[in-house]
Amino acid sequence: xxxxxxxxxxxxxxxxxxxxxxxxxxxxxxxQSALIQDRIGAxxxxxxxxxxxxxxxGLADALKMFTKEDIVPKGADKTLHLLAPLFSVFFAxxxxxxxxxxxxxxxxxxxxxxxQVAKIDxxxxxxxxxxxxxxxxxxxxxxxxxxxYAIMGGLRATAQMISYEIALGISIIGVIMVYGTMDLGELVxxxxxLIGGWLPFWGVLTQPVAFIIFLTAALAETKRxxxxxPEGESEIVGYFVEYSGMKFGMFFLTDFLETIMVACLxxxxxxxxxxxxxxxxxxxxxxxxxxxxxxxxxxxxxxxLSFSTKVIIFCWFFMQLRWSLPRFRYDQLMSLGWKGxxxxxxxxxxxxxxxxxxxxxxx
Amino acid sequence: xxxxxxxxxxxxxxxxxxxxxxxxxxxITSAHxxxxxxxxxxxxxxxxxxxxxxxxxxxxxxxxxxxxxFRSRHRLTLRxxxxxxxxxxxxxxxxxxxxxxxxxxxxxPDPHVEKYPVRFDIDLGVCVYCGYCVEACPEDAIRMDxxxxxxxxxxxxxxKLDIHELMDPKLRKPIKNCSLKFPHQCNxxxxxxxxxxxxxxxxxxxxxx
Numbered sequence: 001x002x003x004x005x006x007x008x009x010x011x012x013x014x015x016x017x018x019x020x021x022x023x024x025x026x027x028x029x030x031x032q033s034a035l036i037q038d039r040i041g042a043x044x045x046x047x048x049x050x051x052x053x054x055x056x057x058g059l060a061d062a063l064k065m066f067t068k069e070d071i072v073p074k075g076a077d078k079t080l081h082l083l084a085p086l087f088s089v090f091f092a093x094x095x096x097x098x099x100x101x102x103x104x105x106x107x108x109x110x111x112x113x114x115x116q117v118a119k120i121d122x123x124x125x126x127x128x129x130x131x132x133x134x135x136x137x138x139x140x141x142x143x144x145x146x147x148x149y150a151i152m153g154g155l156r157a158t159a160q161m162i163s164y165e166i167a168l169g170i171s172i173i174g175v176i177m178v179y180g181t182m183d184l185g186e187l188v189x190x191x192x193x194l195i196g197g198w199l200p201f202w203g204v205l206t207q208p209v210a211f212i213i214f215l216t217a218a219l220a221e222t223k224r225x226x227x228x229x230p231e232g233e234s235e236i237v238g239y240f241v242e243y244s245g246m247k248f249g250m251f252f253l254t255d256f257l258e259t260i261m262v263a264c265l266x267x268x269x270x271x272x273x274x275x276x277x278x279x280x281x282x283x284x285x286x287x288x289x290x291x292x293x294x295x296x297x298x299x300x301x302x303x304x305l306s307f308s309t310k311v312i313i314f315c316w317f318f319m320q321l322r323w324s325l326p327r328f329r330y331d332q333l334m335s336l337g338w339k340g341x342x343x344x345x346x347x348x349x350x351x352x353x354x355x356x357x358x359x360x361x362x363x
Numbered sequence: 364x365x366x367x368x369x370x371x372x373x374x375x376x377x378x379x380x381x382x383x384x385x386x387x388x389x390x391i392t393s394a395h396x397x398x399x400x401x402x403x404x405x406x407x408x409x410x411x412x413x414x415x416x417x418x419x420x421x422x423x424x425x426x427x428x429x430x431x432x433f434r435s436r437h438r439l440t441l442r443x444x445x446x447x448x449x450x451x452x453x454x455x456x457x458x459x460x461x462x463x464x465x466x467x468x469x470x471x472p473d474p475h476v477e478k479y480p481v482r483f484d485i486d487l488g489v490c491v492y493c494g495y496c497v498e499a500c501p502e503d504a505i506r507m508d509x510x511x512x513x514x515x516x517x518x519x520x521x522x523k524l525d526i527h528e529l530m531d532p533k534l535r536k537p538i539k540n541c542s543l544k545f546p547h548q549c550n551x552x553x554x555x556x557x558x559x560x561x562x563x564x565x566x567x568x569x570x571x572x
Contacts, residue, residue, distance in 0.1 A: 032396065034417070035395065035396045035399040035400055035403075036392045036395050036396050036399075037395070038395060038399060038416075038417050038418050039417050039418070039419050040417045040419040040421070212382065320389060320392055320393060320396065321385075321389065323392060324385070324388040324389050324391070324392040325385065325388060
């Protein structure tokens with residue numbers, strides 16, 4: 001019973017945080033693009049005359065989406081048409097359950113909380129399975145709309161997501177080989193060691209090539225610029241062309257959720273998750289000998305803070321990329337995925353394996 | 364016949380790698396991002412206001428500065444006793460290519476002035492803002508320097524300015540009461556001539572030069 005309450009509370013915290021952050025993303029997108037392009041950005045929405053830099057535009061958007069007419073095209077499969085956006089949001093949300101966002105919180109002798117909603121041994125597989133199931137939302141949206149444009153867009157999106165999933169999956173193999181686990185919690189813990197006593201043993205240092213491939217492929221997975229061929233709001237007809245109102249809003253939300261998901265994964269796999277350099281469960285141990293002991297609670301909170309900061313920095317980076325790069329052409333997209341990322345990721349796995357064997361021989 | 368050789372540069376190895384070029388692009392956008400973020404924060408505490416953080420002009424709140432020769436909405440210049448400087452010579456009405464000016468002249472009690480406008484209407488829905496009326500005027504009685512740009516109305520009738528609005532650029536439709544003392548025709552009185560010159564002469568001048 002106690003465990004159930006704790007798990008429910010953890011799930012509540014994670015989903016509350018993630019959904020708010022996704023809503024906040026609309027504001028970040030508006031303001032960041034404005035700053036990049038020397039503009040001011042949306043700042044007119046106000047509540048009782050308070051504008052707060054236009055932070056209420058997200059609320060206004062949601063209100064607009066909810067009150068808009070919901071149009072189901074003639075001849076469309078009503079059930080599937082409704083299910084498609086629900087699937088998209090559901091699978092994007094559910095994947096967050098396996099992300100560890102902090103170290104073990106020790107409340108008493110027999111009450112130790114893992115700051116991870118679902119502690120799964122093969123968490124990495126689970127996350128990737130859920131991300132792959134996101135394709136269903138896309139293809140269903142195209143199929144159920146009873147529109148040739150939508151189904152073409154859906155097929156395009158599916159082809160893109162499946163092509164990049166291969167590079168994404170193979171790039172992860174290198175990381176799994178180095179740390180020897182698929183449990184995300186253990187994987188983060190394994191990144192807590194130091195190389196030579198001062199360099200954190202993070203994935204980005206042990207697998208830099210895998211990191212770049214992962215980032216590219218994951219960006220393509222989220223269907224955002226420069227890989228936004230399936231969506232391309234105003235120029236290209238995509239899979240959700242027949243959607244309106246909050247159903248469209250859900251696809252939009254999925255977009256932001258997937259961006260956060262990718263940021264979380266990149267942090268967990270390559271940037272040490274909740275690890276802070278030189279911080280061990282009983283305090284800081286700096287390489288020059290200084291020490292700073294601290295209690296378990298402070299240590300865990302620092303970890304959560306570290307994780308959130310890294311995720312926010314990644315989200316900022318993705319947004320910056322989105323406003324810097326132009327869109328790929330469809331053939332460029334495919335040749336980058338199959339002729340570029342795929343061979344490099346395979347080569348990365350082979351080289352990693354060889355190096356690991358040689359290192360094992362030396363020891 | 365000369366042949367123009369168009370060179371089509373091939374991408375170099377570093378450009379084909381994508382990543383250095385992406386980083387170059389990110390450098391540009393990030394430079395803008397951090398510069399503007401920093402400037403916005405400095406502006407918030409009231410510093411470095413002379414360095415703009417954005418090119419946006421928040422239009423209804425702030426207006427873009429106009430050139431001094433910019434032709435905006437018309438106005439009639441005034442004499443010291445708050446009567447129009449216009450002498451009803453009809454030059455502006457004659458020169459107007461759009462035929463948007465309507466003047467009804469009346470006799471002025473001062474023999475040196477001879478005439479004045481009983482009625483002076485400009486239909487802004489027809490006006491082409493050429494500024495010929497300003498150039499034609501021998502008395503500097505009409506100018507286009509009010510800086511008013513937001514001329515819009517829901518009907519053609521509302522686009523017509525009468526002598527009240529032309530003499531006082533601050534007035535906006537709907538005009539409730541007539542404050543002019545000299546005899547004039549206006550829409551408020553259904554085209555009847557109202558006011559007398561005695562009233563004007565009785566009112567003391569606010570400032571006499």
